[in-house]
Amino acid sequence: xxxxxxxxxxLEVTSVDKCTCSGVCKRKTDFDxxxxxxxxxxxxxxxxxxxxxxxEHLINLMRRYASREPEWSKYAFVDATRNYTRNFVDHxxxxxxxxxxxxNPGKGSLIHDHADSHCIMKxxxxxLVETLFDMPGPDDESKPLKHKGFxxxxxxxxxxxxxxxxxxxxxxxxxxxxxxxxxxxTPPWSEGENTGCHCFSPxxxxxxxxxxxxxxxxxxxx
Numbered sequence: 001x002x003x004x005x006x007x008x009x010x011l012e013v014t015s016v017d018k019c020t021c022s023g024v025c026k027r028k029t030d031f032d033x034x035x036x037x038x039x040x041x042x043x044x045x046x047x048x049x050x051x052x053x054x055x056e057h058l059i060n061l062m063r064r065y066a067s068r069e070p071e072w073s074k075y076a077f078v079d080a081t082r083n084y085t086r087n088f089v090d091h092x093x094x095x096x097x098x099x100x101x102x103x104n105p106g107k108g109s110l111i112h113d114h115a116d117s118h119c120i121m122k123x124x125x126x127x128l129v130e131t132l133f134d135m136p137g138p139d140d141e142s143k144p145l146k147h148k149g150f151x152x153x154x155x156x157x158x159x160x161x162x163x164x165x166x167x168x169x170x171x172x173x174x175x176x177x178x179x180x181x182x183x184x185x186t187p188p189w190s191e192g193e194n195t196g197c198h199c200f201s202p203x204x205x206x207x208x209x210x211x212x213x214x215x216x217x218x219x220x221x222x
Contacts, residue, residue, distance in 0.1 A: 031071035098188035108171025126179030
């Protein structure tokens with residue numbers, strides 16, 4: 001792309017996210033603004049579990065965003081050979097991972113925990129089913145998991161989970177259409193030893209899964 005020559009006199013900045021010179025800069029989308037607001041809410045050193053951050057405020061930020069596919073589509077990679085793709089958007093000042101997940105029709109995740117992280121999920125497109133299970137106790141390993149119920153989340157709805165709530169699995173039950181969701185994890189799963197979660201079989205057997213790799217980063221496929 002070739003940009004026109006621009007002098008300071010011809011460039012009029014009218015706001016922090018908009019200028020009047022077409023082709024040199026473009027207006028930030030509401031999705032871009034959401035990412036920035038999440039960074040501000042987390043602060044320079046805060047995660048959801050920090051006194052400096054307000055979990056309910058982060059949930060409300062994601063709830064207020066009205067999904068528009070052109071704003072986030074560059075992160076939404078589809079791969080028919082996978083149940084879903086995990087696409088990295090932002091690191092939240094190093095205190096979170098913000099991901100876009102794309103779910104193939106009729107596919108879903110395994111039952112899993114969230115290590116020491118909190119997770120906020122917003123539906124950007126379609127609908128997803130969250131199935132909840134009790135968190136197994138220290139004496140419950142290899143015992144069948146206890147089902148707690150399920151919830152269907154539609155476009156723009158928001159859910160929250162942590163290990164205090166239990167285990168869950170997410171699935172796209174639509175046989176024909178993909179679903180897309182935005183996930184905020186804090187502290188980030190790729191930080192230090194916290195690089196993954198435990199996945200569970202229905203009989204309670206668990207396996208540690210590394211989640212430090214992504215299908216794409218900042219809109220570019222790995």
